[in-house]
Amino acid sequence: DIQMTQSPSFLSASVGDRVTLSCKASQNINKYLAWYQQKLGEAPKLLIYNAKSLQTGIPSRFSGSGSGTYFTLTISSLQPEDVATYFCLQHNSWWTFGGGTKLELK
Amino acid sequence: QVQLKESGPGLMQPSETLSLTCTVSGFSLISNGVGWVRQPLGKGLVWMGTIWAGGSTNYNSAVQSRLSISRDTSKSQVFLKMNSLQPEDTGTYYCARHPRSTGIPLFDYWGQGVMVTVSS
Numbered sequence: 001d002i003q004m005t006q007s008p009s010f011l012s013a014s015v016g017d018r019v020t021l022s023c024k025a026s027q028n029i030n031k032y033l034a035w036y037q038q039k040l041g042e043a044p045k046l047l048i049y050n051a052k053s054l055q056t057g058i059p060s061r062f063s064g065s066g067s068g069t070y071f072t073l074t075i076s077s078l079q080p081e082d083v084a085t086y087f088c089l090q091h092n093s094w095w096t097f098g099g100g101t102k103l104e105l106k
Numbered sequence: 107q108v109q110l111k112e113s114g115p116g117l118m119q120p121s122e123t124l125s126l127t128c129t130v131s132g133f134s135l136i137s138n139g140v141g142w143v144r145q146p147l148g149k150g151l152v153w154m155g156t157i158w159a160g161g162s163t164n165y166n167s168a169v170q171s172r173l174s175i176s177r178d179t180s181k182s183q184v185f186l187k188m189n190s191l192q193p194e195d196t197g198t199y200y201c202a203r204h205p206r207s208t209g210i211p212l213f214d215y216w217g218q219g220v221m222v223t224v225s226s
Contacts, residue, residue: 034212043110043216044200055214087151091210094166095141097151 002026004090006098012106019075021101023088028068032092035064035073039084108132110201110217118224122191128184128201135177139204140184146197157184191224
């Protein structure tokens with residue numbers, strides 16, 4: 001089974017900061033990595049698919065990069081509404097999720 | 107507008123059978139697959155199983171012996187049944203849509219989830 005490791009587990013940042021979250025796969029997953037945002041009490045929302053493609057309607061301050069085993073999600077200028085938990089999903093071999101990064105405002 | 111909504115009992119006893127329903131709108135179950143994902147308390151998300159647009163199913167080997175996923179396309183509903191519940195099955199259960207694609211599709215739309223507690 002493919003394991004997905006996200007880091008950090010918790011991140012505190014200020015409005016306007018550039019924030020980078022990472023997700024590491026235990027084996028090559030090519031480009032089949034998605035990022036989701038989940039706010040408290042809400043359904044998860046797809047942000048990025050195929051590692052770097054922005055889902056329709058998602059603000060351009062969100063971007064993804066990486067391939068193979070290492071991937072990142074970057075928020076170029078953190079906004080208050082970005083407070084949420086972010087998790088990654090690999091779908092190269094069935095489905096495995098990362099443990100999540102909880103992002104809070106400093 | 108694509109929507110999914112989970113429903114079911116919030117409290118279960120050990121050894122009972124859990125029955126959850128995912129009611130979808132904005133798409134057809136004969137066009138898109140739907141998966142079930144759960145998040146045990148304090149842990150990460152885990153894929154449980156998927157029912158595909160053609161009606162076939164795949165299950166996570168960890169729960170395969172206890173799990174059954176079915177659907178009623180006329181009612182736009184997907185059902186999860188899991189027997190022999192244990193306290194470690196406590197958590198939030200989500201249904202999520204697979205987009206139409208080749209290969210192994212991701213999940214593009216999710217329900218809000220339903221909390222299930224297994225306790226005597």
